[in-house]
Amino acid sequence: MASRSLSRLALAATGVVLSALLGGTAAAQPAADTPVFWRVPATAAQAHALENAGFDVEEGDAGAAYVVGGQAVANRLRALGYRPSFFDTVYKELPAQANSLAADTFYGGYRTVTAHENHLTAVAAAHPDLATKYTIGQSWKKTKGQGGHDIQAICLTKKQTGDCTLSTSSPKPKFFIMAQIHARELSTGELAWRWIDYLADGYATDATAKSILDTTEVWVVPISNPDGVDIVASGGNSPKLQRKNADNTRGSCTGTNIGIDLNRNSTFKWGGDSNSACAETYQGVSAGSEPETQALEKLARAIFPDQRGTGNNDPAPTTAKGTMITLHSYGNDIIIPWGFTQATSPNDTQYRKLGAKYAASNGYLVGTNEETVGYDTSGTTDDFTYGELGVASVTFEVGGSSGTCGGFLPRYTCVDSTFWPKNKGAFITAAKAAAAPYQQ
Structure with a gap:
């Protein structure tokens, strides 16, 4: 592909x-x-x-x-x-101690949805001057009364009047990072967890963390597809390879083939991916049909003003604010718009400069879909935040295609040995760039 x-x-x-x-x-x-x-x-x-x-x-x-x-x-x-x-x-060898896992973890230490929910609650309670937790929507199962979860976000900043208030006119620029919209891409939620802790726990002692939170709002959705992550985690030390959400109302799909690919369901340029309900890239019956998609787009519209015209060739102005990273695995790539077409975006030159700054930390390849993964993708979250709102938005594909730290299910120790050290600096760069991403 x-x-x-x-x-x-x-x-x-x-x-x-x-x-x-x-x-x-x-x-x-x-x-x-x-x-x-x-x-x-x-x-x-x-x-x-x-x-x-x-x-x-x-x-x-x-x-x-x-x-x-x-x-x-x-x-x-x-x-x-x-x-x-x-x-x-697909499955990497687990260390012996992984056979006795802590509560709310699986496959060597990866955290469940419940653990992420508890983590956000704990951070907001421990740092009331820095952290505000939001419920931004519900998962498909919750909307159907079948259990499920709220979709949760956290805003981190040193709070002043007007900060973290779901406002497009709040004074600080914003960096938005989201993870695990594809449920089986396990490392991405863990990176979001570490980013939250670095900022909240580091504010008192780390000059960089303090500088970011003094000047910027950082928004994080660590689990964008909670029903899907529940399915993955239900496999324990043999995680189920669920990519999509849990919407089982289409087709005769079974097992991990059920669901809609939430990263093909966004409302911007929807409709160019699979109409086959059991395909991993099934885009759904209509643009924005899924509650998870609706929640993510509602949040983006609530915190970012519309800064771009409606035409494909209308650039975001150099004065536009805001950065966004959607975390995926695998590939060691930084993917810049556009996704829905092989044409480059009208901000292509600025994107490549910004991407090069990210790559200075993680060493990933910077390019469009055609230059990295090699295929077009319609209805994606980064095309939405850039295409509709003008936010400087990219996809990170974390980790390689093979080996202990490769694929969807890398050994848990790879998060701290490889993925976090590589990407911490890139996240810092994105936060610092939020005030003027197209002037890098």
């Missing part, structure tokens, strides 16, 4: 050679029911057809796509004339 340069393919292949993550070698065949990444030689059109046929098609490289599944999926691919080969494991 994605086109990668040959140099990036070589790096991915190196990761395969180095990983013997389930006690075997990269060439070993998995057990019949163990999902793995299969490398499938395919054109972009073939990868799209596989996706519409219900295959879980993920990051690719030059001339191939990666498909997630067990031996049955590989057999289906072979029956269609494809030649899948084992690429990497």
Whole structure:
């Protein structure tokens, strides 16, 4: 589904050679029911057809796509004339102590939705001068009376009159970061957790944290798809690979094929992705159909003024304020608009300069969809916040495609050993840039 340069393919292949993550070698065949990444030689059109046929098609490289599944999926691919080969494991080997996990954690330490909710409550209680917690909407299950969750956000700043008040005219510029809109992308929620703690706990002792909160509002939605994360966490040490939300009203989908891809459901330029209900990129029946999407867009409209014209080629002015990062995995990419078209955005030059500053910390590749993941994406959150509101918005794809710290389910220790050290500086840069992101 994605086109990668040959140099990036070589790096991915190196990761395969180095990983013997389930006690075997990269060439070993998995057990019949163990999902793995299969490398499938395919054109972009073939990868799209596989996706519409219900295959879980993920990051690719030059001339191939990666498909997630067990031996049955590989057999289906072979029956269609494809030649899948084992690429990497999905589940990474857990340390022995992970067999006895703390409450509200799973798969080596990743936090559940309840743990994130409790964390926001605790931060707001411990730092009333810095933190304000908001309920911005409800998950699909909660709207249906089937359990579910409130969708929660936290605003962090050294509070003065008018701060963190859901106002487009509040005095401080704003940096908005959101995570785990794709539920199985586990590292992203943990990065949001660490960012919150760095600012709230560090304000008293860290000059950079203090400077940010003295001058900027930082808004964080650590779990954008709580129903989906519940499904993932229900697998415990074998997390379920749920990407979408839990809306099961469309199609005859089962298991982790249910739901709507919330990052294809936004109201800006919706409609260019899959209409197949069981596809991982199913966009829903209409733009903004899902309550999670509605909550995220309502928050963005409540805190950012409309700073851009309505045409595709209308740039955000150099005076526009606000930055936004939506966290995804995997890919080691910083993806700049546009997503819905191969054309570059009217702020492309400014985006590349800002992206280069982010990349100075994390080393990720900066580029458009075509230059990074290799495919168009309609109805995405960053296209919405930039396209409708003019906010300088990007996607971070955290982590590589293979190895212990690769894929959707990296070993939990990778968060502190790799992902947080790489991205902390990029988040700081985004917060500092919020006052004038197009003047970098």
